[in-house]
Amino acid sequence: MIPVMLRSTGLLLSLIFCLSLGPTIGTECEQTSPLVLIYCQDEQGYGEDLIEILRDDGGIEAEFLVLTDSELLKNMIYCPHVKLLITVFNEAKQVDLGEHLEYFFRTGGGLVGLGFSGWRATTLNASEKVYPLNATSYATGRYDREKGVFTQDLYVDQEHEISDGLGNFTAYTQKIIMSLDRASGKLLPVEPSGELTVVYREYSKNAPAVIAYRDSGASVTIGGFTGNSIERAPTHYRLFTREEGFRRLLTNSANWAWKNENRYVATLSSACEVYQTAAADGAEVIEDVESEREKRNSSALVRTSIVLVLMVLGIAIVIRTCFLGGGEKEGN
Amino acid sequence: MVDRKLAGIMAIALILSSGGFSFFVGEKAEEPVEILNEGWNIPLNVQGNFELPITEGRYVYSLGFVVREPLRRLELYFATLENSSFETDPDSSPVAGLAGVHGLGDLIATVQKYSTSSLARLGKPEFNLSTPGAEYTGLAIDLSDHVGPVAPDEIRYRLPTFHAVLLNSSGRVNQYYRGFPDFYLNREQAILDITIQKNQNVTRFSKRVTQQGNSLPMEDLPPTAHLVFDELEKEDQIFLTIAIDSSRPELSSVINPPKEAVIHLVLMYINEEHQSTMASLIYR
Numbered sequence: 001m002i003p004v005m006l007r008s009t010g011l012l013l014s015l016i017f018c019l020s021l022g023p024t025i026g027t028e029c030e031q032t033s034p035l036v037l038i039y040c041q042d043e044q045g046y047g048e049d050l051i052e053i054l055r056d057d058g059g060i061e062a063e064f065l066v067l068t069d070s071e072l073l074k075n076m077i078y079c080p081h082v083k084l085l086i087t088v089f090n091e092a093k094q095v096d097l098g099e100h101l102e103y104f105f106r107t108g109g110g111l112v113g114l115g116f117s118g119w120r121a122t123t124l125n126a127s128e129k130v131y132p133l134n135a136t137s138y139a140t141g142r143y144d145r146e147k148g149v150f151t152q153d154l155y156v157d158q159e160h161e162i163s164d165g166l167g168n169f170t171a172y173t174q175k176i177i178m179s180l181d182r183a184s185g186k187l188l189p190v191e192p193s194g195e196l197t198v199v200y201r202e203y204s205k206n207a208p209a210v211i212a213y214r215d216s217g218a219s220v221t222i223g224g225f226t227g228n229s230i231e232r233a234p235t236h237y238r239l240f241t242r243e244e245g246f247r248r249l250l251t252n253s254a255n256w257a258w259k260n261e262n263r264y265v266a267t268l269s270s271a272c273e274v275y276q277t278a279a280a281d282g283a284e285v286i287e288d289v290e291s292e293r294e295k296r297n298s299s300a301l302v303r304t305s306i307v308l309v310l311m312v313l314g315i316a317i318v319i320r321t322c323f324l325g326g327g328e329k330e331g332n
Numbered sequence: 333m334v335d336r337k338l339a340g341i342m343a344i345a346l347i348l349s350s351g352g353f354s355f356f357v358g359e360k361a362e363e364p365v366e367i368l369n370e371g372w373n374i375p376l377n378v379q380g381n382f383e384l385p386i387t388e389g390r391y392v393y394s395l396g397f398v399v400r401e402p403l404r405r406l407e408l409y410f411a412t413l414e415n416s417s418f419e420t421d422p423d424s425s426p427v428a429g430l431a432g433v434h435g436l437g438d439l440i441a442t443v444q445k446y447s448t449s450s451l452a453r454l455g456k457p458e459f460n461l462s463t464p465g466a467e468y469t470g471l472a473i474d475l476s477d478h479v480g481p482v483a484p485d486e487i488r489y490r491l492p493t494f495h496a497v498l499l500n501s502s503g504r505v506n507q508y509y510r511g512f513p514d515f516y517l518n519r520e521q522a523i524l525d526i527t528i529q530k531n532q533n534v535t536r537f538s539k540r541v542t543q544q545g546n547s548l549p550m551e552d553l554p555p556t557a558h559l560v561f562d563e564l565e566k567e568d569q570i571f572l573t574i575a576i577d578s579s580r581p582e583l584s585s586v587i588n589p590p591k592e593a594v595i596h597l598v599l600m601y602i603n604e605e606h607q608s609t610m611a612s613l614i615y616r
Contacts, residue, residue, distance in 0.1 A: 075492070308351070314347040322336050
């Protein structure tokens with residue numbers, strides 16, 4: 001009944017299909033592909049463009065999943081198969097994700113953060129410990145009327161894999177976020193505990209714009225590229241996701257974080273152990289039940305045989321006593 | 333002579349009927365458990381739905397059942413989910429507010445690819461939910477086992493890993509709920525006490541621990557709302573009550589502000605197989 005009802009809803013058909021696979025899914029826990037998880041706040045299309053860029057590059061062989069809902073992201077951050085997490089915060093509002101990002105990084109995870117990922121009010125402590133921009137302010141770029149986009153010039157501060165093949169470039173981004181003391185107008189220093197490299201700075205403010213960071217995990221913070229799906233708006237994400245500079249920056253960043261993360265192997269291995277223990281426990285129960293069922297079936301067979309024999313004997317006695325035996329007596 | 337033959341025929345008939353009874357009636361399979369009572373004592377509103385009053389009051393969920401055949405393992409999973417989609421009007425458009433469900437579909441498809449035996453529990457998640465205005469079919473999806481091995485305990489129990497979609501009588505998605513695998517929302521504040529009884533053995537968890545020591549503090553309650561009964565015998569009886577105070581604020585960490593309805597689910601598994609799901613819709 002349920003599959004029939006769902007026929008009209010393509011999404012739920014796939015859901016049912018997935019659910020129906022449940023019992024047959026394999027146990028090759030550690031041989032599965034790693035997962036790249038993309039959280040793209042409120043913009044599914046933007047996230048899908050990121051997948052397309054990474055697939056075109058081919059440097060990362062993985063499954064990809066885009067989520068736009070922070071509550072669903074909380075579920076998936078703890079999936080043992082996640083090797084790389086890409087976050088795009090398109091707005092400066094607080095999202096209750098900071099501690100989860102921190103945990104992912106602390107356990108060795110690889111991350112790439114765009115937009116407001118390093119914004120203090122959005123990711124709280126994660127804006128220092130994961131995406132160490134600790135930003136509280138932003139610079140708006142120049143508006144290019146001809147192209148209909150905002151642009152910001154970025155120059156290489158410290159040579160890094162992330163700037164390979166890219167060099168200085170003009171980014172199609174409206175905002176670059178930064179840590180700025182409003183009173184003095186000076187940039188505030190970021191003091192992380194790990195190894196921090198300022199790969200790019202924004203030209204006019206000299207503010208860090210792209211940061212590679214290694215501590216327990218590995219992260220790349222890109223302080224720009226917030227986007228939306230409003231057509232003809234200068235902030236439409238497609239204005240930069242089709243642009244070569246952004247594509248190279250993203251792939252280099254993702255590849256670097258992918259190579260330098262320390263979480264995937266350890267987490268997956270320990271999770272698989274837990275899964276196997278749970279599976280063994282479940283199998284033991286099922287085995288006990290099967291064995292008990294077999295015992296019951298054999299005793300039922302014995303009981304049935306005895307009943308049958310008794311019935312045959314009873315009927316034979318009745319026939320002999322009431323029919324055959326009676327006839328002999330009558331004849332005598 | 334006639335009497336003897338008649339007696340013989342009657343005797344044979346008696347033997348055949350006794351044997352037949354033994355075959356067809358004596359071997360008839362029973363349900364492994366018989367539910368004696370299940371549900372909340374929450375008052376009904378004018379529409380006939382459960383609605384928690386905002387004034388102080390003790391409201392109790394109770395579940396009682398008797399075991400009809402020996403069971404190797406019986407498990408109960410509890411979950412309380414908040415409406416996370418849109419209004420609970422059964423006639424509302426199935427399109428509105430489905431963004432979350434769209435994400436959920438992709439998420440489940442991905443999780444399923446990585447699924448291990450712990451996710452076999454997704455295999456039979458349907459349930460029925462009757463309200464005075466509408467009949468729903470629901471799909472319950474529990475991802476808590478999936479994140480269990482990785483998430484630290486202090487975070488794990490705050491993750492909204494339990495999801496459900498409701499389909500109306502025409503098979504369209506009508507509502508989406510999500511929440512936590514717990515006895516009720518916000519257990520520290522809302523739950524007054526929980527009693528679990530197997531035959532004469534009673535375990536009681538209470539906010540107010542008396543000096544007589546017949547209750548355990550709520551902190552001793554298992555962090556997961558997952559009860560396991562191993563090696564149950566025929567005629568064993570299980571009773572469970574969850575008492576809540578309706579006046580306690582049910583602060584939602586899922587939705588802000590909290591939504592107007594919750595679904596309380598109890599999933600029963602017998603010998604690793606889903607047996608039944610009991611669902612209640614409660615308005616607040």
